[in-house]
Amino acid sequence: MYLTIPLTLIPLLAAAPVRGAFSGLPNNISLGSRAGLSWLSYLFATAYAASFERRANGSETDTNGTTFVWTVQDVYQGQTFFDRWNFYTGSDPTHGSVNYTDRETAYADGLYYVTEDNIVVMKGDNTTWLAEGGYRNSVRISSQAVYNTGLFILDLNMAPWGCGVWPAWWTVGNNWPLQGEIDILEGVHDNEHNQVTWHTGPNCNLTQSANYTGTIVETNGNPNLVCNCVNDYNSNAGCGVTEWSRASYGPIFDAQGGGVFAMKWDDQGIAIWSFYRAxxxxxxxxxxxxPSTWGVPVAFLAPSACDPITNFVDHSIIFDITFCGDWAGNSYSTAAGCTGTCAEHIMDPSNFVNASWHINSLTVYKKQTLNGQINNGARRRASFDVMPWLSLAAATFALGWAAV
Structure with a gap:
């Protein structure tokens, strides 16, 4: 909501002397004078140009020739982060040695909270010794909102890691795998490279010729190009890409301050980027x-081989931390630096001091089409954006007048 100034006040404000302490103008200059009006014109022109630039720089044009901007749909951050999430308490579908706790238990046990500086923390239990064969408490949350396309940007300082630890930030439809699953950030143990994976029904494949920087995940020396997970195809491995950057997962990602992961999902395909903090x-x-300025994505599912609209439907966003299980458990014996067995490792709580999410924000954007030419659209919107600047200028002049 903007402050509005009656037009009848503008001549009075223009004639008012304004002290330099309020406006940056020379002391006691009258804005009704030639010099004052020059400053006033400069201020309005600068505000208009800045607003115009903000609108124009954020626009994109897709392959269909449609020009659009990404506008905020949902923001999850700070003290209200958990208000729109459900806590999952069922068994782990990936067969991990984990108890997913309800909201009340998780809060009481310190498994989720928001710090005074608004960092969102979710973690696995790192205080309880377990008996042999025991399961470690943790959290898995899913968004109450569901999405069909969007731009998802996660800013975090830390993602979980450690021997036997298996975290993921992902989206999934209710009818798995026919409504699809997108694993945006996922890894195990002390790995240094994030792995992006898609799980779908039939008729969805990853193309080797698509423009992305990551390396296709292989099973027994064969690239996982088939995303199909119906009838346990390829042990539900899906189709995946490993990021090249050593700063995309694990201790190196955390040591340099975390960063941002982004997914763009629309009819042009599904693309993933990651950026370390700097x-x-x-x-x-x-x-x-x-996203058109971000360069080549680390992973990309092209629409030519997989329809991103029909294969991915009504997705909830999920964060979780599990232990051992189908991936972390089966790969434990070959993981660098991991001693003993995963079942033995999970008993000692001190092994899980790094099994935590530290999140600054998760923002979901949606497309807003700009009608007509982008310049015209930007100018029309700029005329509204400039209003708070004009109001601020008018209020500043009034304060200066009163202070004389």
Missing amino acids: AIPQDVTDGLPD
């Missing part, structure tokens, strides 16, 4: 994301 694009920081 390389986060300015448009992301400014809240005006423009």
Whole structure:
């Protein structure tokens, strides 16, 4: 909501002397004078140009020739982060040695909380010794909102890691695998490379010729190009890509301050990017994301081999931390630096001090189409964006007048 100034006040404000302490103008200059009006014109022109630039820089044009901007749909952050999530308490479908706790138990046990500086923390239990064969308490949450396409940007300082630890940030439909699953951030043990994976019904494949920087995951020397998980095809491995960056998962990711993971999901395909802390694009920081400027994604599912609309439907967002299980358990014996067995390792709580999510924010954007030429659209929107600047200028002039 903007402050509005009656037009009848503008001549009075223009004539008012304004002290330099309020406006940056020379002391006691009258804005009704030639010099004052020049400053006033400069202020309005600068505000208009800045607003215009904010709108124009955030726009994209897709392969269909449609120009659009990404606008905020949902923001999850700070003290209200957990208000719109459900806590899952069922058995782990990946057969991990984990008890997913309800909201009340998780809070009482310190498995989720928000710090005074609004960092969202979710963690596995790292205080309880377990008996042999015991399961470790943890959390798995799913968004109450469901999504069909969007731009998802997660800013985090830390993602869980450690021997026997298996975290994931992912989206999934209710009817698995026919409504699809997208594993955006996932790994095990002390791995240094994030793995992106898609799980679907039939008729969905990963193309080797698509433009992405990651390496296709292989099973027994064969690339996992078939995303189909119906009838336990390829042990439900799906189709996956491993990121090249050593700063995309594990201790190196955390040591340099975390970063941002982003997924763009629309009819043009599903693309994943990751940026370590020092390389986060300015448009992301400014809240005006423009994926067309981010370069080649680390992973990309092309629409030519997999329809991103019909194969991925009504997705909830999920964060979880499990232990051992189908991936972390089966790969434990070959994991660098992991001693004993996963079942033995999970008994000692001190092994899980790094099994935590530390999240700054998760923002979901949706497309807003711009009608007509982008410049015209930007100018129309800029005329509204400039209003708070004009109001602020008018209020500043009034304060200066009163202070004389």
